[in-house]
Amino acid sequence: MMLAAIPAVAALLLAGPVAPPPASARCVECHARSTPGIVSDWKLSRHAAVSVGCDSCHGTAHATAADAAMARLPTPATCARCHAAQVKQYEASKHALAWAAMMAMPTFHYQPPVMTDGRKGCGGCHAIGLKEEADRKAIAKESGRNYGSGSCDSCHTRHTFSVKEAREPEACKSCHMGFDHAQWEMYDSSKHGVRHELVRLGALPRDAAAPTCQTCHMQEGDHGVLTGWGFLGVRLPLSEDPQWKADQVTILKALGVLDPAGKPTTFLEVVKGARMARLTEEEWQVQRDRMIATCRQCHGEGFVRSQLRRGDETIREADRLMAQAIEVVAGLHRDGLLSRSKEQRSDYPDVLQFHDAGSPIELRLFVMFMEHRMRTFQGAFHDSPDYSLWYGWSEMQRDLAEIRAAAGEMRRVALDSGP
Ligand code: HEC
Ligand code: HEC
Ligand code: HEC
Ligand code: HEC
Ligand code: HEC
Ligand code: HEC
Ligand code: HEC
Ligand code: HEC
Known part of the structure; x- marks a missing residue:
């Protein structure tokens, strides 16, 4: 003041x-x-x-x-003077961590700045996150002025700052679409999205039930978005099913959370810090219960539980395919047929790298993990059979077959040109 x-x-x-x-x-x-x-x-x-x-x-x-x-560019702290409740909820949300999580990605640091910290590329979407003062200074140094620290204007765009706008699913669309997080396309093509569209068109009565992204993720206007499985679809403790557990371990190695010998790495701390995974059964269950309560507004208990369980099982099946592909590529590293690129964190396939992943076969593994595995389980949770099956699962099967064929070819060539 x-x-x-x-x-x-x-x-x-x-x-x-x-x-x-x-x-x-x-x-x-x-x-x-x-x-x-x-x-x-x-x-x-x-x-x-x-x-x-x-x-x-x-x-x-x-x-x-x-x-x-001299004009001040606002941050959530500016809004907090008058909207303390929403800012507090937001600060506890996954959205608030979006900038930190982006910066923590190994691949981030291999992109040119225009693709990262401005309002283009990674930073275009991740600007929804809170930035430290040091980050704001770095951006100002890089591009002359630190735009994009408003965060709240991601859904209530300036300068209308409308609550009506933020309630529509389109408010989420500019970020939650495409490649590894096509929730918009999944929702839009689900019965939920189609219903919502028909209500808008007047084909269904205005009060007909039709959930939006906000119905399920911002229950009662709570700005604290967070889900059970999160983006990566991994969690602790690992499954009790021995096969799934083994597959989860393989995936955690390829994420760099475990080293090739299965020991936790320093990246585990990053994953914890950015809340990329729920770390206890209870933490996960809180989110699951919240979701069940939401679905229960419109569906019966048995139906809801079976649908969400199906979502979990989809992750299990996707993990089976994923782990097999990772092991094929890991075998190539072990046998000296692939060498570690400068960006890889160990002599093990790294599914978080795409810039110079080392080889076409590893780029394929990246796409299998980031695009196809994501679509398989995200599609299942968003009730889009098309995404889950055709853009997800069937592509994963193709990835695995082609990764196996390429690895076989690499081994054959190596034998032919042997010592
Ligand atoms: C005499 C004209 C004038 C007045 C008065 C004025 N502005 Fe500006 N303002 C400008 C111009 C010109 C710019 C730079 C070009 C542009 O953004 O149009 C600017 C830029 C800005 C920016 C963007 C800064 C940036 O870095 O991009 C903000 C925010 C702003 N003004 C807010 C205000 C506020 C708040 C007031 C009143 C306290 C105010 N302006 C008064 C003319 C004015
Ligand atoms: C000086 C106090 C003040 C500041 C600073 C402020 N607001 Fe508000 N805002 C208000 C008041 C007062 C209302 C009206 C509340 C009502 O309708 O009862 C409001 C309403 C809103 C609404 C609801 C709009 C609607 O369509 O009903 C949104 C969204 C909002 N503000 C977002 C923001 C954001 C985001 C910021 C920071 C960039 C911000 N506000 C900064 C005082 C403020
Ligand atoms: C089109 C918008 C968009 C762009 C561009 C984008 N992201 Fe994201 N990113 C998202 C969204 C949305 C999520 C959350 C998806 C989900 O949970 O399913 C996300 C999730 C992430 C996560 C996972 C965080 C977690 O907690 O699991 C990381 C890390 C990340 N992005 C880094 C990056 C990097 C690095 C780039 C650039 C190379 C990038 N993103 C480009 C929108 C984007
Ligand atoms: C409720 C808060 C709020 C109010 C009121 C507000 N602004 Fe802004 N304004 C913002 C936010 C948030 C940004 C985005 C800052 C960033 O990108 O870092 C912004 C950005 C700007 C910019 C630079 C971005 C651009 O698109 O050019 C200008 C210019 C500007 N405001 C002018 C104004 C003027 C003029 C008024 C009054 C008519 C006004 N603002 C009222 C919150 C507000
Ligand atoms: C992910 C999208 C999103 C972001 C980011 C977001 N909001 Fe909201 N906001 C919403 C939605 C949706 C509603 C409507 C909730 C409801 O009433 O169902 C809302 C409602 C509001 C309201 C009106 C509350 C009321 O009861 O009338 C205010 C004020 C507000 N938000 C402020 C903020 C502030 C401040 C920030 C930044 C910390 C912010 N919002 C960030 C989506 C968002
Ligand atoms: C400006 C881009 C942007 C907008 C708009 C946006 N989000 Fe996000 N959202 C992200 C990013 C980036 C992440 C990942 C955060 C991280 O990396 O920590 C994310 C994460 C999430 C998550 C958490 C997933 C998890 O890890 O548990 C949910 C749920 C979510 N968003 C829902 C929404 C909803 C609902 C809306 C619209 C009301 C919305 N988002 C609008 C960019 C956005
Ligand atoms: C009918 C309820 C429902 C609707 C509508 C819905 N979601 Fe979800 N969403 C879920 C469920 C269930 C999960 C998985 C929760 C878990 O991990 O246990 C989920 C997960 C997510 C995640 C985490 C990654 C993933 O996809 O599994 C993000 C991000 C997300 N949703 C964003 C959105 C956005 C954006 C929209 C609108 C375009 C949307 N959701 C619409 C129920 C919904
Ligand atoms: C606001 C009400 C509402 C909420 C909340 C809601 N749904 Fe729905 N859902 C519907 C309506 C209406 C339909 C279309 C008619 C029907 O099939 O029952 C539908 C259809 C479905 C379908 C398509 C299959 C079928 O039987 O046609 C599935 C699967 C589904 N919902 C699961 C869920 C899950 C899981 C949640 C929570 C994550 C959820 N729904 C939340 C209203 C809702």
Whole structure:
């Protein structure tokens, strides 16, 4: 408050003897010319209706065309002054960790900056996460100004900051689509998404049941999104089923969480820190129970439990295929037919690397893990048989067959050109 008051006095002095309009009126007047779309959106917003002006978020240090760099660019802390409850929920969410999780990816550091920390590439979507002060400084150094720390504007886009917009599934679409997280396409093609569409079109009554992403993931408006299996589809403790457990261990090695001998690596700490996996049965069960309660608004208990169990079993089956493929490639490393690339963290296949994964066969393994395994189980949880079976499972089978064939060919060539 004190900080805001000092520049306001400066503006008053600069304005001379004529009584200046309130800080925001000046912003609005000038910006109606320089950025008319921003002003008209703000006028449509609830904020304008309740007199939350430009200065509430950007401060008053910038007052002329010449000192635009003095305008404060908001972070969730700016919103917290008036929306403490939502900011607190958000801070406990997986979204808040999006920037940290991205930075923790080994492959991240092999991409050119334009593909990472600006508003393009990785950073375009991961800007929903909270940034440390040091990260903001680094971005400002790299690109002149630290844009993209608003986080909250990911779903309530500026400057309407509309709650209605954020309630629609499209608010999630710009990030949750494509390659390794096609939840939008899965939902859109599921009975849930189709129902929602038909309600909008008026073919079904307005009150007909049709869940959105928010119904299932932001129950009662809770900003703390988090799921049981998460993105990677791994968790602790490992399964009691011996085969699945063995497959999970193979996958954890390929994630670099376990070393080739099966001992935890330092990357396990990263996975814990960014909450990439639930680490206890209880932690996982909390999320599962929350989901069951959500489905129960519309479906019976037996149906819900069987559907979610099917989702878990899909991960088990996908892990079986995945582990076999990893072992084929690991065998090539063991026998000296593949060598470790500079990005690989050990002499074991690394499914988190794609930039220079070492060889086409390892790139194929990356796609099998990131794209096809993800689609198999994400499609199952989002009730899209098409994604789960055709874009997921059947592609995994093809990956495994072709990885085996390529490995066989590599071994044959090695034998032919033998010592
Ligand atoms: C005399 C005209 C004028 C006034 C008054 C003015 N601005 Fe600006 N503002 C500009 C211009 C010009 C720019 C830079 C180009 C642009 O963004 O249109 C700018 C840029 C900005 C930016 C973007 C900064 C960046 O780094 O991209 C923000 C935020 C902003 N103004 C907010 C405000 C707020 C809040 C007020 C009132 C406290 C205000 N402006 C008053 C003209 C003005
Ligand atoms: C509720 C908070 C809030 C209010 C009120 C607000 N802004 Fe913003 N504004 C933001 C956020 C968040 C960003 C994004 C910052 C970033 O990218 O880091 C932003 C970005 C901007 C930018 C730079 C980005 C761009 O698209 O050019 C300008 C210019 C700007 N605001 C002007 C204004 C003006 C003028 C007003 C008043 C009419 C206003 N803002 C009111 C939150 C607000
Ligand atoms: C100075 C206080 C203040 C600040 C700072 C502020 N808001 Fe608000 N905001 C309000 C008030 C007051 C309302 C109206 C609440 C109501 O309708 O009862 C509101 C409403 C909203 C709504 C609901 C809009 C709707 O369509 O009903 C959203 C979303 C929102 N704010 C987001 C933000 C975000 C994001 C930021 C930070 C970038 C922010 N606000 C900063 C005071 C503030
Ligand atoms: C189109 C938007 C988008 C782009 C671009 C993008 N991501 Fe993501 N990323 C997401 C979404 C959405 C998720 C969460 C998906 C899920 O949980 O199914 C995610 C998840 C992740 C996770 C997993 C976090 C966890 O806790 O398991 C990491 C790490 C990650 N991304 C890193 C990156 C890196 C590195 C890049 C660039 C090479 C990148 N992302 C590019 C949207 C994106
Ligand atoms: C992942 C998308 C998403 C993000 C990110 C997000 N919100 Fe929301 N927000 C929503 C949804 C959805 C609702 C509507 C919840 C409901 O009422 O069902 C909402 C509602 C709100 C409301 C209105 C609450 C009410 O009861 O009227 C405020 C205020 C708000 N959000 C502020 C924020 C702030 C501040 C941030 C940043 C910390 C933020 N939101 C980030 C999706 C989001
Ligand atoms: C600006 C991009 C963006 C938008 C918009 C967005 N998300 Fe996300 N979401 C992400 C990223 C990135 C992650 C991964 C976070 C991490 O890496 O830690 C994520 C993670 C999640 C997760 C957690 C998965 C887990 O690991 O348990 C859920 C659930 C989720 N988002 C739901 C939503 C919903 C629902 C909406 C819309 C209301 C939405 N998101 C809007 C980018 C976005
Ligand atoms: C009918 C409820 C429902 C709807 C609608 C729904 N989800 Fe999900 N979502 C789930 C379930 C169930 C899981 C798996 C939970 C678990 O891990 O146990 C999940 C998992 C996720 C995950 C974690 C990775 C994954 O896919 O398994 C993200 C991210 C996500 N959903 C985002 C979205 C987005 C974005 C939308 C809308 C486009 C959406 N969801 C619509 C129920 C739903
Ligand atoms: C807001 C209500 C609502 C919620 C919440 C909801 N569903 Fe549905 N679901 C429906 C409706 C309506 C249909 C289409 C009619 C039908 O098949 O029952 C449907 C269809 C399905 C279908 C398609 C199969 C079939 O019988 O046609 C599955 C599977 C499903 N839901 C599972 C779930 C799961 C699992 C959850 C929780 C993660 C969930 N649903 C949450 C309303 C909901």
